[in-house]
Amino acid sequence: MEKSTDYKSGWLGRWIAARHMALAGYITKIIMIETGLTYKQVRRLYQDIENDGYELERRSRTFRGGATLIHSHTSKIQASLLMQLYRNIGGEDVIRSIDIKALNKAFRMYHAIRKEVPGMKGARWVPFDITDAWCLASELRCGDAMLEQCDNCECTYFTSVNQRTCVECPFCVADKSKAA
Incomplete structure (x- = not known):
């Protein structure tokens, strides 16, 4: 030992x-x-x-990346929310290495926000689990993802080179779909 x-x-x-x-x-x-x-x-x-009497809550068994995690504008909004919380808590260092304490705190805050926002429930808004959060943070760290600022609404959003959605701001896309 x-x-x-x-x-x-x-x-x-x-x-x-x-x-x-x-x-x-x-x-x-x-x-x-x-x-x-x-x-x-x-x-x-x-x-x-x-x-010791604790129950383990492992929901997933595999890594997932932007290709499977970010497949709609709602999942992109959630990834943006989670990763922005993570960066705010962990600072700029989260781009160079994963900060588990900051990620855990961001993940708890993400779920607290989901509970408070009535529209973030239902089949379209499937929540990320902690493994998904780590996978997004890993993509951010290795440069396969980034947080960008929208020129139109000035919101910061998460984008991955592997995502299956458009590259534009998910908040503006959501706004356009409401107006239509």
Whole structure:
């Protein structure tokens, strides 16, 4: 066992971070990437968590990217909201590396906003899970996605090179469809 007193980079810090991520619903592969733990260690962690009486809420099992996550203007609006919250909380550094604490906080805020906005319910507004949030943040970090500012409405929106929708501002598109 590695001996370290550094909470953030030591073995104990990585184990605690992995536990928090597992309880938040991250998939095994993401926990391994972010903490450096092995598959076997993460499986053991899951057992420990379940033995402690907690229920794991992993909804998805795979990575998804802009091609599958951003398929309509409503999903683009949601991605924009989530990633703008993430950047506001984590600062400009989120473009260079994923900040799990900032991402978790942004994800909780995203869901709180979804609960308060009556129009963000229903089949057209399928919510992102925490794995989806990490995948969007990963695209932002590696340069496959960016936050752009609309010249027309001045809103910031998320756009991915892999998305299956138009590149224009989703807020302006939503506005145009309401007016029609």
